[in-house]
Amino acid sequence: MNNYQKWVAFDTILRRELRRFMRIWPQTLLPPVITIVLYFVIFGQLIGERIGTMSGLPYIQFVAPGLIMMSVITNSYSNVVSSFFGSKFQRNIEELLVSPTPNWIILLGYVAGGMCRGLGVGAIVTLLSLYFADFSIHSLPITIAIVFMTSLMFSLAGLINAIFAANFDDISIIPTFVLTPLTYLGGVFYSIDLLSEFWRNLSMINPVLYMVNAFRYGIAGITDINIFWSFGMVGLFSLVLFFSALRLLENGSRLRN
Amino acid sequence: MTQLNDKKQPALSIKNLTKVYDNSFQALKGIDLDVAQGDFFALLGPNGAGKSTTIGIICSLVRKTSGSVTIFGHDIDEDFSTAKQYVGVVPQEFNFNQFEKPIDILVAQAGYFGIVASVALERAEKYLKQLGLWERRNDLSRNLSGGMKRRLMIARALIHEPKLLVLDEPTAGVDIELRRSMWEFLQEINKQGTTIILTTHYLEEAESLCRNIAIIDHGTIVKNTSIKALLKQLNRETFIFDTREELTDCPVIADYPTILVDGHSIEVEVLKTQSINEVFVALSEQKIDVISMRNKSNRLEELFFDMVEKNLSAKNEVQGDE
Ligand SMILES: Nc1ncnc2c1ncn2[C@@H]1O[C@H](COP(=O)(O)OP(=O)(O)OP(=O)(O)O)[C@@H](O)[C@H]1O
């Protein structure tokens, strides 16, 4: 395959991914929007009024970046995991496996699809959040960079989950038992300054904390942790996940047989 | 590319291929197979013989354990990108996304081969029309009938215009009329230069379509020859005679092994060197009226069972069990 053909293959996978989540938008685009509006109403307005400020910000302005980030994370992840697992389940992944499309293109295609959904939902949620909270952007490059990298990282993680998954349970176990706790404990709803030292230190191994904080820094200019660390961590995680996913595809023991 | 012009280069060459599945079941025990360019080749064997495993390895859906496979001279390991360009595969089981439309499935498959959508659309139209699916191009694939789904997979296998088309039981679940038209379609494609390999359980299919044949059983090739040569080897045929009167005992016909099937029919084995006339004479002498006569089964089928049985008994002698 020459480079142009590789591009065509990538483009084909990406379009197929876009078509998939647009076709089933009531399952893919609507729920995250509804969830996030509920979060805004309950945590932001109803309870938020009573909480007062968090890290010097009105609570709604504090949670808004976290909630946006949360929807980027879950949507990036679940798009890739369900699409890739679905194509394993229906066996149409074989259409790719018999083709000369290199594994890294397959990887990039699915990940790009997940990022489109994650970032797309993120954008919708951001627009909605403007209705509930008004916030200015502290640093646009940082905001965009971190949200982009986060989406990349969780799309990769979703792909790895899908490659390992043997049945439908396997694609809900990680989101339920790993992803949800990580996001809830990742400083979306509170500043880790509220925690005792032990819990604060423990929180530091949670990658979501770094992303949420970097993102909040980009928007509101405040953070619990050094944002260079954030970029370093997310970058490192993404690299590790990228090469792990590629290895799993190359090795193929979970796809070919 | 120079290799491609070399007519002597086999379309497919398999050397000492083995496959041991993860559950340590050995599905292939060292297969050698050459398929010439332009051939129409049948891979025949009973259930579980290893046909799909072989095909899976050729199109890299199954990882081989050892051995080598080259396609038009390109090794599937060392030169996988080129090798894959040459192969189109129609698998035994449906493996497309049931929620997509036929047209989208074809265009996407083309895209995976680096073919841009505009070219893909033209080809999709051509093949969908040839296979009688054009009207259904925008239906959900799930709503197609079984035969249509199979034809959709044929169209999908052809979308990148492979030089080697491999079909794993393409006519399973396809009615007789449709099977005929599918045969014609495949013959036409073969005439235009595409090498075709198919597996089938319908032996008449192999007989009427294919030039060369390999019979595989328990992961070994037990026979690899031309259909003509194979048919020549056939030295025995079984006929069924239907009689007017009810028979209580099996008639005895000297030199012709006979079985009483039911009150109104008998089975008689006739060697190539013998003559059916003698059977009639013997039956007439016994005052048995024959009202009709037919082949017990397809000739190839008889040969096939012979061979597979021999293979089995040879193995039983060696292993003493099974
Ligand atoms: N994934 C697998 N894991 C373990 N064993 C397998 C696997 N796939 C196939 N086999 C075994 O390998 C043997 C060959 O199977 P294969 O599918 O190649 O047979 P086949 O000749 O295509 O049969 P059929 O005519 O029924 O399609 C069978 O005994 C089968 O049970």
Ligand SMILES: [Mg+2]
């Ligand atoms: Mg099979």
